[in-house]
Amino acid sequence: MAQTTVVESYTGPSPKELARKYGLGTAGRLPSLPEYTRLLWAYRHFIWEFASAKVSASLGNTRLGMIWQVLTPLINAGVYYVIFGVLLNTSRDTHNFIAYLCAGVFIFGYTQSVVQTGVQAVSGNLGLIRALHFPRASLPISITLVEARNMIASMAVLLAIVLISGEPITWQWLLIFPALVLQTIFNAGAAMLVSRLGSKLHDLRQLIPFIMRVWLYGSAVLYPVTRYTEHLHGWKLAVIEANPILVYIELIRHALMENVELAGTPTLLWIEASVWALVVGIGGYAYFWRGEKGYGRG
Amino acid sequence: MADTELVPTVIADNAHIIYRIHGSIGPHQSSPLSSFKRLVTRQKSTAVREVHAVKGASFVAYKGEAIGLIGTNGSGKSTLLRAIAGLLPVESGGAIYASGQPSLLGVNAALMNDLSGERNVTLGCLAMGMTPAEVKDKVADIIDFSGINERGDFSSLPMRTYSSGMGARLRFAIAAAKKHDVLLIDEALATGDAKFRKRSEQRVRDLRAEAGTVFLVSHSEQSIRDTCERSIWLEGGVIKADGPTDDVMKEYETFVKK
Structure with a gap:
């Protein structure tokens, strides 16, 4: 009985000892990386639901609703066709330029929209973060999922364009699946990277459009990849040709089109694509996890 | 009271909590020039403010x-x-x-x-x-x-x-x-x-x-x-x-x- 009064009047064991004695954990403790991964896996249903909730919330108040998922890439391709195919007539020197261009635009657009929304994945959901407990990596991952779902519609449009433009269907078309999986891993890593950076450095959001613009010009989207070999040499060329988005675009072009000039041999491109996916995917995940405790602070 | 009733569930030990608030720009800082001046003179940005919301709370x-x-x-x-x-x-x-x-x-x-x-x-x-x-x-x-x-x-x-x-x-x-x-x-x-x-x-x-x-x-x-x-x-x-x-x-x- 005497011991009870000691606990009650709170002069006995230090708070730390008391916490350990009754097995209390520190609120907001950083779990280990494997523990965090398991937790994230347990929240997979939440991630999925959050992603579909985001899609229906953004399209729910439009009249056409989900049709926009197909309409957006179609209009996108149409605009580029009018500007580059009809007005500027860039297609003279490149074989099947429209298919070449659309593959670039859609694949680049995938990473671009993930990075653009990812930079706000944490800072734009502070209310949710401060109210509910879930592994924060759910947010950038859901954003990647949303864009991946949009990408499925875009790919359907792209395949139609490629077919109409006169390319034959070959077994090589199946290669778009591993290429897209690698790009999705890369994108998820990039989303986690920029969402942690964006949660600390709010100025980053203003810079992202310019960074993406420069990246666009360095990814052989609007003009053939052979332009680089004509004008650049040495390390500059090496840097451009190691550009991850360029690698992913080239893989899709290689899969869908015949007689297309590539930046490197397909084997080299596949190795580069895998290395980029692994480095950015795992690196971005680990970097995001390190910051888990502080996201609520704002 | 019996011993069994006193199982602690939450222990706060000298807890300090500080909020960081972004984007609270004052009326005199709304021009690019004043932001630039702030950067040059190395003044602490007032757009990021810290609010010391809880100062050393302890309880069981x-x-x-x-x-x-x-x-x-x-x-x-x-x-x-x-x-x-x-x-x-x-x-x-x-x-x-x-x-x-x-x-x-x-x-x-x-x-x-x-x-x-x-x-x-x-x-x-x-x-x-x-x-x-x-x-x-x-x-x-x-x-x-x-x-x-x-x-x-x-x-x-x-x-x-x-x-x-x-x-x-x-x-x-x-x-x-x-x-x-x-x-x-x-x-x-x-x-x-x-x-x-x-x-x-x-x-x-x-x-x-x-x-x-x-x-x-x-x-x-x-x-x-x-x-x-x-x-x-x-x-x-x-x-x-x-x-x-x-x-x-x-x-x-x-x-x-x-």
């Missing part, structure tokens, strides 16, 4: 207790709850320990306003870590308890069409659907109508009976008196009093009337 909460947190607006009550839930980090030097995963339910818990009430229930339950099967079982119960369907089928309408009371009721119903070791309630009971308040107070008592600890932040003196036998009075981020509700209330009232 035990199993089966319901604790009311009182204090004037901006005294750090909600911040303290968020820190107990582990949603806001505690500055180094202090710590908050808690058993299990405390859950916060507040009126400003942001669910998605463009989605229907029903989908928000699913999303909220999943975010609390329930499995899809559990969620499926509970959706109807939660909507029933919240009573939003009493005036027609509101659960299939987007949440932005709800009145603030209805939204708060739905959020409370979601959070109360799960058993919690430690439940933190932020003003949730104040917004509902009398009928719902009665029902939710009953639910809080049930949750307590399931051997958890409940923290309640409220400006309604009555609901604190009805549900909590212990209260903590926070003022300017410092704990001014901690003890039986009646005593703390008396002190608080003389402070407010001053």
Whole structure:
């Protein structure tokens, strides 16, 4: 009985000892990386639901609703066709330029929209973060999922364009699946990277459009990849040709089109694509996890 | 009191909590020139401000207790709850320990306003870590308890069409659907109508009976008196009093009337 009064009047064991004695954990403790991964896996249903909730919330108040998922890439391709195919007539020197261009635009657009929304994945959901407990990596991952779902519609449009433009269907078309999986891993890593950076450095959001613009010009989207070999040499060329988005675009072009000039041999491109996916995917995940405790602070 | 009754569930040990607030630009800094001047003269940006919301809180909460947190607006009550839930980090030097995963339910818990009430229930339950099967079982119960369907089928309408009371009721119903070791309630009971308040107070008592600890932040003196036998009075981020509700209330009232 005497011991009870000691606990009650709170002069006995230090708070730390008391916490350990009754097995209390520190609120907001950083779990280990494997523990965090398991937790994230347990929240997979939440991630999925959050992603579909985001899609229906953004399209729910439009009249056409989900049709926009197909309409957006179609209009996108149409605009580029009018500007580059009809007005500027860039297609003279490149074989099947429209298919070449659309593959670039859609694949680049995938990473671009993930990075653009990812930079706000944490800072734009502070209310949710401060109210509910879930592994924060759910947010950038859901954003990647949303864009991946949009990408499925875009790919359907792209395949139609490629077919109409006169390319034959070959077994090589199946290669778009591993290429897209690698790009999705890369994108998820990039989303986690920029969402942690964006949660600390709010100025980053203003810079992202310019960074993406420069990246666009360095990814052989609007003009053939052979332009680089004509004008650049040495390390500059090496840097451009190691550009991850360029690698992913080239893989899709290689899969869908015949007689297309590539930046490197397909084997080299596949190795580069895998290395980029692994480095950015795992690196971005680990970097995001390190910051888990502080996201609520704002 | 017997030994077995005094199992601590939440321990705060000299907890300091600091918020960083972005984007509070003053009236004299709205031009690019002044921002540039600030950068050149290396003045600390006023766009990022730190708010020291809780200054060294220490207390121990035990199993089966319901604790009311009182204090004037901006005294750090909600911040303290968020820190107990582990949603806001505690500055180094202090710590908050808690058993299990405390859950916060507040009126400003942001669910998605463009989605229907029903989908928000699913999303909220999943975010609390329930499995899809559990969620499926509970959706109807939660909507029933919240009573939003009493005036027609509101659960299939987007949440932005709800009145603030209805939204708060739905959020409370979601959070109360799960058993919690430690439940933190932020003003949730104040917004509902009398009928719902009665029902939710009953639910809080049930949750307590399931051997958890409940923290309640409220400006309604009555609901604190009805549900909590212990209260903590926070003022300017410092704990001014901690003890039986009646005593703390008396002190608080003389402070407010001053």
